[in-house]
Amino acid sequence: MHCKPRRICPSKSNILSSMRVLASVVRPISQFSSKPRIFSLSFFTLESAVSNEILTILDTVHPIEDQLETLVPFLSPDVVTSVLQENQNVGVGFRFFIWAMRRKQFRSWVSHNLMTDKLCGANGIDLAWKSLEDLKNSGFPIVPQAFVVLIQAYAKSAMPEKAVESFGRMEEFGCRPNTFTYNSIIYVLVEKGVLLLALAVYNQMLKSDCRPNRATFGMLINASCEAGNTHDALQLFDEMAQRDWVRLMKLLSFWIRSGGRASFLDRMDIAV
Template sequence: MGYSHLEVLEGLWDSYDDDISSPDVFDSLIRVCSSLDDTSYAYEVIINLKIEKGFRVSVHAWNNFLNHVLKSDSVDGFFRKYEEMISYGYVENVYTFNLVLYALCKDMRLYEAIGVFYRMLKGGIYPNVVTFNMIIDGACKMGDLDLGLKLFRKMGMMSIGFIRPNSVTFNSLINGYCKLGDMKTAEIIRDEMTKMGIEPNVRTYATLVDGYLRKGCIEEAIRLCSHMVDKDLVPNVVVYNSIIHSLYSKGDTIMASVFLSYMIKTNIPFDKFTDSILVKGLSRNGFLKEALDYHKWLVSKNLESKDGFLENTLIYYLVRSGKDSKPMIKEVLDEISDRGFTPDIVTYGTMIDAFCKQERMLDAVCAYEDMIKMGKKPNLMIYNSIVNGLSKNLSVDLAKIMMDEMKKVGLVDVVSLNSLLNGYFANSKVNEALNLFLQMQEDGRLVNVVSYNIILKFVCKFGSIQEAKEVIEMMVARGVSPDSVSYSILVGNAFRKCSLEEVIGLHDDMVIKGVIPDDQTYDSAFGSVVCEESRDLSSGSIRD
């Protein structure tokens, strides 16, 4: 009715009678304040009661307050309030400990959470299934499946037989194994779930479907989807989104359309992810007209997202489709303007990056100039796209001018410098390249393994293998570890110029430096030798 929380508190306090009133009324007020998504109101009630009225609310009221703090504030904010509660002499119950465990697991502090868990047990506070589920889920999310499974197996023993796993427990384990790609174990856990009389739910199947799709096993994912239907479980929008996204990624637009029709027939409403998947899937598979038509339909129904993601996706693929796409790009931009928005920095960045990748530098520069006219400041990603595009398209002098502009605003990074370095070598401007590399070396933060690989590639092409080896030694001396690309450049060029013994020596030296050989380069250089010598070797190989 418009009264503030403190006015309501005063009214309750003035009418409070120790003999006939219930103290739970103040807990109720705190719950109401917390439910309004403003925990500061609840906190003011707690502190006002304590300091001005000498009244302690129950630990249940604190738990409710802390729960909302955890949902709306940082983990650090939660712990500050939790420690304050303890300082007032409150004794935690299982719900308090569950909140602490949830906060620690959310902050990826698993082993601290386990310490709190054992403190519970020592204090005679028995955990409930939620307690176990949070620890198990935290272990699974951190990839420690052995710990998660160990806790799962000991739930009964640690709770004196009172606690049994539920669907949440199994789903956490299944999700953990799916994230690791161990679908065999995930299926075993699912079977164990069924044997215990706990039927897999939609979330169980959604997790397994996602796991198979991550491994590229679309057939297995579709099999599970059919199995769900056989169990009278209706696949939800998450399941459909995962499958349709994977089908579009594989280019199977026909089967993607089949699943879309299933969604419509079973009245599964599309969400913003479905819309994004549709627009991107149609666009990347060449159905730009259909993607545009779907976007127009969303706009007409006022269903389009307000973040510009769909428009940026359309613009990116329209640019990639060819030079005749300009009218359609203008149409999308006009639609944005008609809705009262202006193209943002992401929209311009999308256009510029796509133009650069299509080697349409004039269009990229025009988009850049339009962005400046609209008062938008380019970010590092946009600058890097232009520098990289100019450097690759024999316009390295223009790239240098752009780099100078970047320096003025303090946005130069190693990516932009590497693009210019590569451009100089590509344009045979060796002195400029070497001078730039020396400048990069002076500031250790502006040189990385990519920088050295660019130098290595040039040296191998126009110099000697001995000079290339010196570049490798320079890398190591400056604390930059060679990678498989370095291996491919050095060994691949040595194979064409040096004897087999020298190539083997280079290979061994790179392996000693911790480089994992590039398989393709290794097979090209040593494949025939390994086949020939395998007749005489009982074990091992050059790779060993």
């Protein structure tokens, strides 16, 4: 049975609990002041105190998830990034990243790219898989972002086959791909020059009722044009046109540079 993150409700008990947590994270700092004032602390100081508290949890508590929930009111994308930068245990850091990515307000490209780089380090990917196994066995939910950084780490490490393999294992971990995940694996396949496989993943995306976005169509149309496959490019264009993105995508220069640009531009003029 999966454990769902506890919803933070503005009840009196939760407010009191939050204040106690705030006091606990700022106490090490306030002890150096003769007249400590919690609310006079700078935002930077509070973020630093919360980051240190999280790092202590990562070092001393297992599992980390329940204890981290008490700090949710004080977290921000900057705190998540700071923790990932300071933490030296990639496996535990990856587990913290997965926990943080459950909430949209804690996501950022900075922490995403940082986690990807961490996985590219020595034994980083192996430690990530171990954390995924632990989470699966413990019943904690695994978010798609976990596999996105894995896919991108494999790609940066010149192991596209492993990236595809990790995408195929998502179901094993009870994780359903989202648009971001599909786009990540499509990008890997397009860069590898295997357009047919990229189109197959796109078809799987549609069958899974996962909506493609501008990035999806942009990658596939660009790759189709560069491969001289105007038929598939036009078909993708028609599908994209149904989603009202024609005018924006019309600005992309690869349409003009495509091998069959005359017929392609004719189709664009008709659609627009």
